[in-house]
Amino acid sequence: MSAKATASKAASKPGFDITNIARRPEFGALIGAVAVFIFFSIAGGSGFTDAGGWASWLNVASEVGIIALPVALVMIAGDLDLSVGSTLAASSMTMAILSGFFGLPTWVGVIAALLFGVLVGWLNGYLVTKTNLPSFVVTLASMFIVMGATLGATRLIVGSTSVTMTADPFFQIIFGNLIFGLFETAVVWWAVIAIIVSWVLYKSIFGNWIYAIGGDMISARATGIPVNKVRIALFMGSGFGAALVGVIQTCIYNGAQVAAGQSFVFNSIIAVVVGGVLLTGGYGSTLGVILGTVTFGIVNQGIYYTGWDADWAALILGLLLLAAVLTNNTFRRLALSGGKKEKKND
Amino acid sequence: MTKAAKKPILRLKNVSKVFAGYQALNDVSLEVYPGQVLCLLGDNGAGKSTLIKVLSGFHEPTSGTVEWDGQEARFKSPKDANERGIATVHQFGGTFPLMSIGRSFFVGVEPTKGWGPFKRFDRKYANETAVREMQQLGITRITDGERLIGSLSGGERQASAIARAVHFGAKVLILDEPTAALGVKEATHVLRIIMQAKLKGIAVILVTHNVSHALTVGDHFAVLIRGQKADDFAKGERTRDQITDLMAGGEAMAELEAELNTLTGTINQIH
Numbered sequence: 001m002s003a004k005a006t007a008s009k010a011a012s013k014p015g016f017d018i019t020n021i022a023r024r025p026e027f028g029a030l031i032g033a034v035a036v037f038i039f040f041s042i043a044g045g046s047g048f049t050d051a052g053g054w055a056s057w058l059n060v061a062s063e064v065g066i067i068a069l070p071v072a073l074v075m076i077a078g079d080l081d082l083s084v085g086s087t088l089a090a091s092s093m094t095m096a097i098l099s100g101f102f103g104l105p106t107w108v109g110v111i112a113a114l115l116f117g118v119l120v121g122w123l124n125g126y127l128v129t130k131t132n133l134p135s136f137v138v139t140l141a142s143m144f145i146v147m148g149a150t151l152g153a154t155r156l157i158v159g160s161t162s163v164t165m166t167a168d169p170f171f172q173i174i175f176g177n178l179i180f181g182l183f184e185t186a187v188v189w190w191a192v193i194a195i196i197v198s199w200v201l202y203k204s205i206f207g208n209w210i211y212a213i214g215g216d217m218i219s220a221r222a223t224g225i226p227v228n229k230v231r232i233a234l235f236m237g238s239g240f241g242a243a244l245v246g247v248i249q250t251c252i253y254n255g256a257q258v259a260a261g262q263s264f265v266f267n268s269i270i271a272v273v274v275g276g277v278l279l280t281g282g283y284g285s286t287l288g289v290i291l292g293t294v295t296f297g298i299v300n301q302g303i304y305y306t307g308w309d310a311d312w313a314a315l316i317l318g319l320l321l322l323a324a325v326l327t328n329n330t331f332r333r334l335a336l337s338g339g340k341k342e343k344k345n346d
Numbered sequence: 347m348t349k350a351a352k353k354p355i356l357r358l359k360n361v362s363k364v365f366a367g368y369q370a371l372n373d374v375s376l377e378v379y380p381g382q383v384l385c386l387l388g389d390n391g392a393g394k395s396t397l398i399k400v401l402s403g404f405h406e407p408t409s410g411t412v413e414w415d416g417q418e419a420r421f422k423s424p425k426d427a428n429e430r431g432i433a434t435v436h437q438f439g440g441t442f443p444l445m446s447i448g449r450s451f452f453v454g455v456e457p458t459k460g461w462g463p464f465k466r467f468d469r470k471y472a473n474e475t476a477v478r479e480m481q482q483l484g485i486t487r488i489t490d491g492e493r494l495i496g497s498l499s500g501g502e503r504q505a506s507a508i509a510r511a512v513h514f515g516a517k518v519l520i521l522d523e524p525t526a527a528l529g530v531k532e533a534t535h536v537l538r539i540i541m542q543a544k545l546k547g548i549a550v551i552l553v554t555h556n557v558s559h560a561l562t563v564g565d566h567f568a569v570l571i572r573g574q575k576a577d578d579f580a581k582g583e584r585t586r587d588q589i590t591d592l593m594a595g596g597e598a599m600a601e602l603e604a605e606l607n608t609l610t611g612t613i614n615q616i617h
């Protein structure tokens with residue numbers, strides 16, 4: 001086997017087949033990321049390509065990515081989570097009120113914030129699975145409920161809409177530090193979340209359940225998969241991601257604002273869809289989502305290096321999203337037409 | 347392998363199913379034997395899929411009972427039926443088109459390797475097993491377990507579902523129109539696989555609109571007309587024409603043909 005394998009390695013290794021690469025869910029995202037990088041390298045000049053330029057888009061990408069990765073799992077399972085923005089703000093505020101306004105130790109605020117995010121996620125999942133309503137509607141409602149509750153509660157307790165706090169040095173270093181004076185620690189958290197989410201999706205049997213539920217929920221249930229528990233757990237994951245970014249932002253900005261975070265709702269969905277996850281569920285990869293997030297970060301920040309008005313970034317993102325949805329369908333067709341012709345040599 | 351020699355593995359007794367005032371099944375009794383193919387025949391809307399969904403735990407009967415291996419059984423969910431050994435391949439797929447062959451083969455019963463927190467999905471084993479089981483059913487074109495189910499042909503997809511049922515030791519295999527939408531060659535192949543499953547002692551329930559397919563593999567036949575069992579007979583007890591008439595909902599096919607004849611005038615040339 002090994003002698004034969006080395007002899008015909010280049011010919012038979014599926015990875016070398018260009019059509020095979022094109023069939024992977026992250027292919028479109030790879031093209032998108034490379035294209036916008038080249039574009040802004042030219043249009044943005046050395047400011048964009050030096051370390052400071054990398055830091056600016058990586059910082060933005062990592063905050064979006066920490067949310068987009070667990071949101072991607074939710075979407076692969078066929079659901080949507082529109083409440084992540086409100087959850088982010090509410091968690092951030094929870095932490096700032098506890099550890100800033102009430103002066104409790106930082107770790108109390110951090111744990112409370114993360115628990116709050118998980119709780120909102122659980123509630124989303126519970127309502128979605130109990131009511132059988134589309135998660136779009138349920139999480140839209142919880143987005144407003146959590147936003148309203150945060151605003152109301154903060155006004156009641158603090159008497160204003162923003163709270164300042166200073167984290168203990170330890171938490172300041174792990175959540176709010178700048179590595180080399182440039183890169184937020186969020187970049188490291190993003191990497192950690194990426195490894196965990198990839199493990200869950202590809203290595204754990206839970207990942208198989210996620211694909212199955214997104215592919216065909218009724219059949220998945222018939223095979224004995226605890227469909228509702230999985231969906232609830234996934235919402236808890238996106239709630240956790242949102243809360244983690246809330247904690248990070250509280251440390252970076254030394255406080256919380258009730259209005260923070262709403263941009264993350266659509267930005268995370270843009271990153272996920274540009275990353276090749278099908279809106280209908282059942283298909284997608286973490287590598288794709290990472291590339292989609294990178295694309296988002298590059299467009300979002302690259303625009304500042306071009307000297308053009310920053311509003312153009314929204315236009316580019318909108319076009320990219322549209323292109324992604326269209327090509328996702330094409331790639332899915334490609335994926336489904338899978339290699340009938342490639343098997344000539346065996 | 348006569349009927350008297352064996353006990354039915356699955357038996358329906360006076361089963362009715364009512365959907366919001368509409369009686370989809372009316373007092374149907376049936377017996378399903380190991381190592382036999384029971385063909386469920388009937389026109390569109392006759393209640394075949396509904397009957398199958400009762401057997402596979404998707405619906406609970408409105409009245410009547412289901413017996414499993416001589417004991418009354420209530421399948422509260424597809425999972426319930428699944429655990430007893432009833433494997434169902436539903437009409438219009440029911441497989442996961444965007445999953446790989448290996449992954450979809452083991453959905454819900456994933457093989458793992460490693461231990462504790464490092465326990466993980468054994469992709470290699472899953473792919474190899476799925477491909478091997480399909481090859482054993484004669485689908486030799488499939489060599490890569492990473493291929494997506496949706497990229498397989500209709501016959502290959504049916505084969506993968508049947509291979510899955512066989513692998514997990516199904517005692518009853520329910521196939522809802524597995525040969526519909528298949529070409530002649532693919533359909534023949536699926537029929538051959540059904541025969542293989544039968545020879546392994548599996549009870550097969552086959553829904554089909556195709557008389558030839560039914561006659562090729564069927565040991566026993568049941569005909570539904572508007573939710574009622576209109577006839578129930580063993581192989582050889584009815585002629586092909588009688589079966590065709592029954593399948594058309596009891597109207598004589600000859601009459602229908604005559605009617606069509608007046609419309610087109612060409613039907614006899616086709617035959």
Ligand SMILES: Nc1ncnc2c1ncn2[C@@H]1O[C@H](COP(=O)(O)OP(=O)(O)OP(=O)(O)O)[C@@H](O)[C@H]1O
Binds near residue numbers: 368394
């Ligand atoms: N969940 C449901 N609610 C209401 N009516 C239903 C439901 N499922 C089936 N029916 C009705 O019951 C009748 C029998 O349907 P069924 O799907 O069992 O037919 P079938 O014999 O499988 O037909 P076909 O050959 O077209 O697949 C149809 O009139 C259908 O509309």
Ligand SMILES: [Mg+2]
Binds near residue numbers: 394395396437522
């Ligand atoms: Mg049917």
